[in-house]
Amino acid sequence: MDQTQNESGWMHSIKVTLGSLDHREVKSFISSIPCVSSKLRKSNEEAYSPKFVSIGPLYRGTSSHLLAMEEHKWRYMLALLHRTQNPVSTLDECGTVILGLDDAVRASYGGNIKYETHELAKIMLLDGSFLLELLLRCAPPNMVPQIPKEDNHNNGSSSDPILGHKEVFLSILTDFTLLENQMPFFVLKTLARMLFPNVFTSEADHLVADLTLSLFSYPLIRCPSVAHFLHLMHLSSIVDEGQKVKQAQQELKRCATRLRAAGVTIRKVERHSKLVNWFGFDIRFSKGVLEIPPLHVVDTTEVYLRNFIAWEQSRIGINRQFTSYALFLRGLMCSVQDIELLVENGVLVKGTKISNRDLLTLFGTITKGVDQMDNSYSKLCEDLNAYSAVNPLRKFPILMLHCCNLCVECIRYSCKHSYKILIRDHIPNVWKLIGIVVAAALLALTIMQTYYSARG
Structure with a gap:
């Protein structure tokens, strides 16, 4: 009996995926919320894991620090239902509809x-x-004026547990951008239609996306289908x-x-967005000026940058501009001297x-x-690789200084790396350190004794 259940279990995931290929909202975004590959995750594990709030099933209950936000989730849900005319019946209807989306969500x-099924719907x-x-x-104020305010549950930002604390709010927004911490966008749109059918109509199908982009201060766009928050911000x-x-x-x-050294002038150009977590892709080179x-x-x-790159690497047929941008910056910086130059010019x-x-x-x-x-x-x-507008005699001192700096950095890195290995593997505690010092002293004394004996 157990073997039969196991077989039907693994076959169910296949049937779920095949059955969703023709779903209007899902067909282009099968597996749109994947786990980040280990080769991307290796450089910085923490950049892909939520710190304050878990969204969706992948991180639910995985760590104690995420549980503190669960109470606030329930309070927000109650406040949302109280915006409707009949909270109890509305909740029942929403539960039934979400339960019917099980295959598409999976x-x-x-x-x-x-x-x-029921736990996932919850x-x-x-x-x-x-x-x-x-x-x-x-x-x-002018985006959804038809939706009533909920005054009985402290909607004022000063008493709001999230909006009332700027650092917490910004950290939560960052958690919303993690690839593994997403939920299907069609679930959000379905809930909006069920709760406020007169506002989120078929003619205003873009309204949830507009609210999302407004939350992150990103430019509003019109797109036919969206997988989740990160995808919308990418678009x-x-x-x-x-x-x-x-x-x-x-x-x-x-x-x-x-x-x-080749005569290129690196200069910052004012960008159109004042948003901090905004990446300016409009890089230009003309007449020796980058x-x-x-x-x-x-x-x-x-x-932000790592998760945008992870999204691009997880899909086929989408723009990989964040990846190309990061690779360009990597080529631009090979030493601390490069960082100092870019900071001085206002690029960083x-x-x-x-x-x-x-x-x-x-x-x-x-x-x-x-x-x-x-x-x-x-x-x-x-064009940058081929450009040269400086006499070799003027170029030589800059390149020599740069090569010397690289050599110094390599030596410093090797010494630092060797020191870490020494401390970690050979001197894990103070007694072993004393033993190594005593052994080194005995070795020095032995060499000195041998030397003076040979001279005598």
Whole structure:
């Protein structure tokens, strides 16, 4: 009997995925919420894991620090229901509809969800209601004026446990951008239609997406279908469409210092968005001047960029502009001297206490494990690699200084790495340190005794 149940269990995930291929909302986004590959995760495990709130089934109950937000989820859900005319009957209707989306939801997660049907529907209903209520509380006044306010549950931002604390709110927004911490967008839209049918109509199908982009301060766009929050933000960010996909490689062969030695002037260009976690892809090179929109590096920059890259690497047929952008930056920075030059020119704006060496490590590892990129900067890199407008005699001192700095950094890295191995493997405690010191002293005394004996 158990064997029969196991066989039907593994076959069920296959049937779920096949059955969702023709689903109107899901057919283009089967397995749209995958686990990040181990080769991408290796560089920074924490960049893909939520810190405050879990969304969806993948991280539910995995750590104690995520449980603190569960109570607030329930309170947000209650507040959302009290915006409707009949909360009890509305909840019953929403539960029935969400339960009917079980196969489509499982297909979005690749069909490998450990929760049974009713528990998964509960997660979708709770997390979807939480997200929708948060969107409504943060919505601009003129976007959804028809939806009534809920005064009985302390909607004021000062008493709100999330909106009343800026750092917590920003951390939660960051958790919403993690690839593994998403929920299917069609669940959110379904809930909105069920709760407020007069507002979220078929003519206003874009309204949930508008609320989401407004929450993150991203430009509003019109797109036919969306997989989840991260996908929507990706669509709102990319500049060039239809770029050719190819194998990932570092196309820029000259770092910032070498470009300066070749006569290239690196200059920042003002970007159109004032949003901190916004990446300016409009990089241009003309008449010896390389113009780059400034990149504000804050605590969340790495998380955003890594998860955008992970999304691009998990799909076929989408733009990989974030990946190409990160590879271009990696080529631009090969030493601390390059970081200093870019900071001095305003291309890199450090909004945190991060050091130049940490920045070098960040951009040196952020593309490790990527397989594909597009040709967004192929022509740009080709022109930069070939450009030369400086006399070799003027170029030589800059390159020599750069090579010396690289040698010093390599020696420093080797010494630091060797020291860590020594401490970790050979001197794990103070007694072993004393033993090594005594042994070294005895060895020195033995050598001295041998030397003086030979002379005598």
